[in-house]
Amino acid sequence: MARRKDHTPVQLTQLTIDTVIEFIQHRSISQLSLRSLAKLIGYSPGTLINLFKSYNYLLLAVSGYTLGQINQQITADLDGLSNSSEQDKILTIAKSYLQFASEHPWQWRQVFEHRLEDNQIINSEHQQKIDGLFAKVEPLLLALAPNADSNELVRCCRTLWASVHGICIISVEDKLFAPSQISSESLIESLINHYLTNWISHHR
Amino acid sequence: MARRKDHTPVQLTQLTIDTVIEFIQHRSISQLSLRSLAKLIGYSPGTLINLFKSYNYLLLAVSGYTLGQINQQITADLDGLSNSSEQDKILTIAKSYLQFASEHPWQWRQVFEHRLEDNQIINSEHQQKIDGLFAKVEPLLLALAPNADSNELVRCCRTLWASVHGICIISVEDKLFAPSQISSESLIESLINHYLTNWISHHR
DNA sequence: ATTAATTGTGAACACTGTTCAATAAGAAAA
DNA sequence: TTTTCTTATTGAACAGTGTTCACAATTAAT
Structure with a gap:
């Protein structure tokens, strides 16, 4: 069997990634396997390995795709804020990041x-x-x-990033297990407000 | 074969946990399997399942043990700080947590x-x-x-906790892959200093 | 010495990712 | 049109995974 040409390699790559992305909208990536994925897209496991070298690299491609989506989302949310303050922009980035994690918890987890x-x-x-x-x-x-x-500067940046990331983690965890009363967005606001405000006042 | 009584159930439980803990001082938990672990302690896989119900529960017992260690470490580090400021105590807790993560990266990861x-x-x-x-x-x-x-209060507590946790995550990641110039401890200090200082001044 | 109880085992099962020789289908050549 | 060449695709085989469970082996009670 060969040269079915139902899909070019590029198309097949995209189909694969799309299928995985669709899957992890509803279930954890650990519920998926190379074999079951192959069945979903109508090809054999071997074909996917030929295409991605290994299942691990396939998953790496998926998380690469997700990182692209996140980047896009942030860029979009940042658009039209050209005359907002820098602090507002940072807050927007953080909230945008959190929103993606909240709306796609399984997908977001897959990346990390x-x-x-x-x-x-x-x-x-x-x-x-x-x-x-x-x-x-x-x-x-x-x-x-x-x-x-x-x-x-780098220290502040990393502290901020790591903290926002940490808040997203417990947010996703809560979403999937024990919903909390206090919104994660308010944690982000608290962090940016207090940390950044104080940091700025110490470095101008 | 039965009733070898080399170990009582309690002893065998402890031996198992100790062996896993020892293992994850050097390698990721994903490198261990029920079968290889069974071989390490000289029992069969079935025996371990009888004892822990499943490999998953075995791993849960391990992370429970680790959480106990962390708790103990924090308690010890907090001892003798009775006349320090509350902010110093919080800083100590955070640093203690980070230290454990840094010194036992694979073990710390296993928990989460x-x-x-x-x-x-x-x-x-x-x-x-x-x-x-x-x-x-x-x-x-x-x-x-x-x-x-x-x-x-809860908001502040969760923000702090999540942020410290986030810093530990990137710290462990850096430790295992791409060491960074900026110490994670300084990130913790930056966080506690700026965030907490500002938060307190807004709530007294 | 027999019987009963219980602890540990290992073969079997259904799964996993990966390899690779065989194959089948399209393209090119005769 | 027929044959040859290429190559994408496959599926059986392999070594691994966690889990089940009938059975075996050892101890305790009779």
Whole structure:
């Protein structure tokens, strides 16, 4: 059997990713397997391995796709805020990130639960995409505190990012298990308000 | 074969947990399997399932043990700080938590990577142990801001906790993959300093 | 010495990701 | 049109996973 040409490699790649993305809107990625995925798209497991090298790389492609979506979402939400304050923009980024995590908990988890065994090599591309999210915040911080030294800027950026990420984690956890009374959005607001306000006043 | 009585059930439970804990000092829990673990302790897989009901519950017991260790570590580090400020105590808790994560990255990960499929029931015990860590912070916050209403107190507590947790995550990630220039401890300090200082000044 | 009770086992089952020789279908050549 | 060449696709085989359960082996009670 060969050259069915139902799909070109590119089409098949997209079909695969789309199918996984659709799946993790409703269920955890751990419920999916290479075999069951192959059945879903009507190809054999071997075909998917030929295409992605391994199931792990397939999942890496999926989380790459998700990171792209997140980046897009943030960019969109940032649009039209050109005359807002830098602090508002940072708040928008954080809320946008949280919103994606809240609306797609299984998908969002997939990105950060994924592990490449010991192959940290290709993970750099992954890391680069995450750094891309970072990169949106740093210039905003610089505008807020032009006199802060570079180290302090990176420190603030990482602290903010890690904290927002942490809030998203417990938000998703709560969403899936024990819903909390206090909205995660208010945690984000509390963080940005207090942390950033104080940081700025110390570095201008 | 039966009644070897090499170990009582309690001893065997402890031996099992100890062996896993020892294992995850050096390697990820994903590198271990029920079968290989059984081989390590010289029993058959079935015996371990008899003892723990399932491999999942075995791993839950391990993360329960770890949470106990963390609790103990924090309690110890808090000892002798009776005349320090509440803010210093909170900082100590956060640093203590980070230190454990840094020194036992695989073990620390195991706690939070562990998933109980759809059995969220027994997870409540797990959640309770995590809440126990929370509980150490809340009275300290209350002392710092006696006039803050209960909701705002919980909000602050959760924001802090989630943020510290987030910093630990990227710290462990960095430790295992791409070491960073900026120490995670300084991120914790930055967070507590700026966030907490500003929060307190708004709620007294 | 027999019997009863209980603890540990390992073969069997249904799954997992991965490999790779065989195959079938389209393209090119005769 | 027929044959040859290429190559995308497959499925059986392999080594691994957690879990079940009938059975075996050892101890305790009779």
